[in-house]
Amino acid sequence: GAVVSQHPSWVICKSGTSVKIECRSLDFQATTMFWYRQFPKQSLMLMATSNEGSKATYEQGVEKDKFLINHASLTLSTLTVTSAHPEDSSFYICSARDRLVGEQYFGPGTRLTVT
Amino acid sequence: AQKVTQAQTEISVVEKEDVTLDCVYETRDTTYYLFWYKQPPSGELVFLIRRNSFDEQNEISGRYSWNFQKSTSSFNFTITASQVVDSAVYFCALFNTNAGKSTFGDGTTLTVKP
Numbered sequence: 001g002a003v004v005s006q007h008p009s010w011v012i013c014k015s016g017t018s019v020k021i022e023c024r025s026l027d028f029q030a031t032t033m034f035w036y037r038q039f040p041k042q043s044l045m046l047m048a049t050s051n052e053g054s055k056a057t058y059e060q061g062v063e064k065d066k067f068l069i070n071h072a073s074l075t076l077s078t079l080t081v082t083s084a085h086p087e088d089s090s091f092y093i094c095s096a097r098d099r100l101v102g103e104q105y106f107g108p109g110t111r112l113t114v115t
Numbered sequence: 116a117q118k119v120t121q122a123q124t125e126i127s128v129v130e131k132e133d134v135t136l137d138c139v140y141e142t143r144d145t146t147y148y149l150f151w152y153k154q155p156p157s158g159e160l161v162f163l164i165r166r167n168s169f170d171e172q173n174e175i176s177g178r179y180s181w182n183f184q185k186s187t188s189s190f191n192f193t194i195t196a197s198q199v200v201d202s203a204v205y206f207c208a209l210f211n212t213n214a215g216k217s218t219f220g221d222g223t224t225l226t227v228k229p
Contacts, residue, residue, distance in 0.1 A: 034216060038158075043206065044219045091158055097215075104210065104217065106152075108159040 002028050004096050006107040013084055013114055021079045021110045023094030029074035030096035034104070035067075038091040050077050074099065084114040117142040119209050121220035128197050129228050136192045136223045138207030144168075148210040149183065149190045154222070155203045163205075166190065197227045 003026040013019050023033055031052050036044040048064075050056040050071035058064045068080040077096075081088055093109045118141040128134045140149065151163040164174065166183050174181050178195045194201055207220040 032215060043221045046216055046218075049216055093158075093160065095217075103165075106160040106162070108157075111158070 002026075002098060002103065002105045004094065004105045004107040006092075006094055006110050008110060009108060010111040011113070013112070015085055015114055016083055018080055018082045019084055019112060021081075021092055021094075021112075023077045023079070023096065023107055025075045025096040025098075025105070028096075028105075029099045030077075031074060031099045032097040033071055033077040034095045034097075035069060035077075035079050036093040036095070038093060038109075040091075044093060047079075081112065084112070086114045088112065089114045117144070117147075117209055117211055117218050119207050119218050119220035121205075121207055121223050123223045124221070125224045125226070127226045127228065130199060131196050132227075133193060133195050134197050134225065134227075136194075136205050136207075136225065138190045138192065138220060140188050140190065140207070140209045142209060142211065144211055144213055146212045148212070150208040150210065150217070151181065151190075151192050152206045152208065153203045154206060160206070163192075194225075197225075199227050199229055201225060202227045 005024045007022045033050045035047045038044045046059050047062045048056045048058045050069045052071045056069035071077040091109050091111050095104050095106045097104045120139045147168045149166045153161040171183050180193045182191045204222045204224050206222045208217045210217045
């Protein structure tokens with residue numbers, strides 16, 4: 001079946017540094033990928049929608065300059081958390097929508113801890 | 116705007132009991148998809164079911180069953196003869212085909228005690 005991978009699965013970084021998270025669709029092409037953030041004991045909140053070859057669409061309240069999204073190919077989207085702060089510590093989940101069948105598949109998530 | 120409400124924040128049952136998780140949604144779209152996901156402590160979302168807005172047929176898969184009623188905008192999930200391994204957070208989600216994105220409910224934490 002379709003698989004979406006994320007790398008890294010967990011990361012610890014110091015405040016002020018930047019962290020890049022990769023999301024890959026492994027056996028299908030995804031024109032659209034989604035980035036979610038989930039704080040402990042809360043639901044998934046959509047941060048942005050990225051379409052291959054174009055700028056991402058950010059949800060209200062999400063800082064586009066802080067959360068840089070690049071969707072350079074049909075199988076890869078990256079989320080860069082710039083100048084990370086402890087309040088950015090969260091579980092980041094990506095999902096990819098299969099271009100052909102329209103199904104949405106979720107990655108395993110990346111746990112970010114900013115110290 | 117669309118919204119998914121899971122009124123039950125936490126449910127605790129004893130093994131072998133049946134349990135129903137409620138999901139009520141709001142949308143103005145006529146075409147949409149409803150999902151249930153399981154999130155165990157590892158964090159990875161496990162897909163359970165997808166139902167499109169034109170298919171109100173209820174579904175059973177092993178111990179799992181789903182009741183979709185458009186008249187009440189509900190998509191409830193029942194686990195029969197619950198097991199300890201069913202303990203997890205369960206999310207109901209609505210996919211808006213026009214906007215092309217999903218809205219998640221707040222989740223229901225199910226604890227099944229031995």
